[in-house]
Amino acid sequence: MAEIVAIRAGEDSAGLVRTVREGGIVRLTLNNPPANALSLDMIAALQEALDACAADRSARVVVLGAPGKVFCAGHDLKEMNARRADADRGRAFFDRTMRDCALLMQSVVNLPQPVIAAVDGIATAAGCQLVASCDLAIASERARFGVNGIDVGLFCTTPAVALSRKVKPKHAMEMLLTGEMIDAATAREFGLVNRVVPPEYLNQIVDKYAATIAAKSPTALRLGKQAFYRQAEMGLAGAYDYAAGVMVENMLARDAEEGIDAFIAKRKPQWTEE
Template sequence: MADIVSLRRPEPRDLVLRVRDGDVLRLTLNHPPLNTLSTDVVDALLSELEAAAGDAALRVVILAATGAVFSAGLDLEDLDRRRSDDDAGRAALEAAFARSARLMTAISTLPQPVIAEIDGLATAAGCELVAACDLAICTDTATFCTPGVNIGVAPMGAVVALARSAGRKQAMEMLLTGETIDASTAKDFGLVNRIVPKQYLRQVVDKYAAVIASKSQGAQQGVKSAFARQAVMSREDAAAQAAQAEAASALTPDAVEGMAAFLANRTPVWPKR
């Protein structure tokens, strides 16, 4: 009986585990063995992120996964079965890729910083997921891949994600070769921030989350929003808008308290939201 239970597919509510610890939310993919981004998994993540966006008390979101694979991306086996549909699977494919795009956009536009915690393989849309997060910390055995070219599919979602995360030539290397890179190379490419031994991964990520949560939430939200906007502007327009936004930020209650605390050489007490 125990073996039968262990092989049972998780209920939709169990596909993404949710743990709230004060002002930090940990979301863990729980869809073994590959943590594929199935319809149920993506819908569960989108639901959690929508709720997080409206939670003024929430400061940081951590995105982790169970098992040896962070995420293998979309469920190709399921999508391939849809090729027998009357439209050769077009509707199913378009819906799956659109759903994945909504997930990546939800992460990048979430007001709170999102930290990816990676132990194992992050491939295809799973690698996009890492790239969409604001910070990424991985184990020294983690690996990354955008293998679309290996199966004849132009990985356009990965193009968008990596163009905003890694350097141009490094992103193109991953996209054009489809080869798997190790943690050290991923750090060199700009895909991850830190590499840590497996036994310290959770500890280091939690420490980063605590440090981020201790800072001005208003200032952090301003940084994340401005970072996305300036990427599509000319340098002159970006600088001009940044000057206006920074002046507005300096007038907020957080800034008033932060400057006063700095001048008084004390720890700031951020206003409640």
Template sequence: MNNSHTAEDILIREDKDGAVYLTLNRPSKFNTLSENMLIALQRELDAIAADPAVRCVVIGGNGRGFCAGHDLREMRANPDQAYYQELFRSCSRVMQSVVNLPVPVIAKVQGMATAAGCQLVASCDLAIAAQSASFAVSGINVGLFCSTPAVALSRNITAKRAFDMLVTGHFIDADKALEWGLLSDVTEDDGLENLVADKVAQILSKSPSAVRFGKAMFHTQRQMALADAYDFAGNVMAENMMSPDAAEGIDAFLDKRTPTWEQPGR
């Protein structure tokens, strides 16, 4: 295990067996996405993207909440439109970097995830929440429509449900978030760590190259017309078939043995 920390420990990184755990660490502020938090997140995401040894990422938050979105006090201290444009561009880069990482990203959610915090959950490939977690895009309550969170939210749940949340600011609980498609799993509060660990272990047990092929293909094909998506997916699958892991995996299946995957970067 190798521990490393980012500026002022507002974001804690832990590396373990090919998985990277990023923990938002402003518990007294409900882990709001301050300028420094966004800079720290972007720095780590860029480093992870360039590291072939990383196979999975988990994003969590310390304290009673996952993430309460942007730091409203910091925003009000800088009443300038150009400042706000750059802030939201910075946040959008972080969210797109999560989507564009070559490995799966899991949101581990306890407590509340609101506004850009809900956006972060929606941007992750998988999201596992404690039963007591709650979700909202509540900017409307302070006179600010959550426009950038709407982009990620509306790609997870139906348009009418997303707009309802955006225009009312109301919270939904973990069970409803699971039913609507914002979450992939819900567990009792004391089972969150174990369920996330089990999901990470499942991912780490698979071929690293196949997972990377798959994540890149999955998000790209979603933006395509049906015929184009099939053409693209077929080409990716053919390329995947030429990988050593595919040969090893199929041979192992036929030989009734456990495959031994390549470990890039090791």
């Protein structure tokens, strides 16, 4: 069994990600303005923060945000371009960056806790990929989204993985082929974000979502999130067979027994942390 490590408020060693714990809600804030770019160090810092969340069973919900006008501008193109001077023209560095970023995005999806993106600025390329990887996304009216690598001769292939799993294929291809930015309302229409709110209410709405989810059974959240993504990759019959097995496992969990007893007795359930 993995060691359970309590999450403490503070920053990672490089100061690139701030962590604040409020009860069962963990807030991770990208802290490298103005672009909050996914440099190799930023990827490592965010991965470290997510790993700490995954190891803490008392953490219920993770909120991912960023200050300033840019939520995340994607990969650090200056950092990557500088490695063209390497003997291999940057191949090894590019490969490490893309693969580490791919693992980071999978960590968001595979995290036991639901992850809510709170977007109050621009999210482009791998930054848009990060938003798409989150389970929920709440955007302010001034948020904008794009996968604009095509504008610099680079098709956003890895962002397309997350994007194509959250929005309809033609909407995803529209964004990938044109590189054009979309506003928050269009992002909601496309299915990239759940809600669009005035900037002054963003934190309030995100807090409401986080508190609502944090009050649910951690066992049900963990089993349900994992099952949701796994069944989506299966055929219909296989998905039902798998989902039925998960439902049985969930029914046998102490939280389900407690929750159903509490419902029948008309009292508030007391969840476990297992």
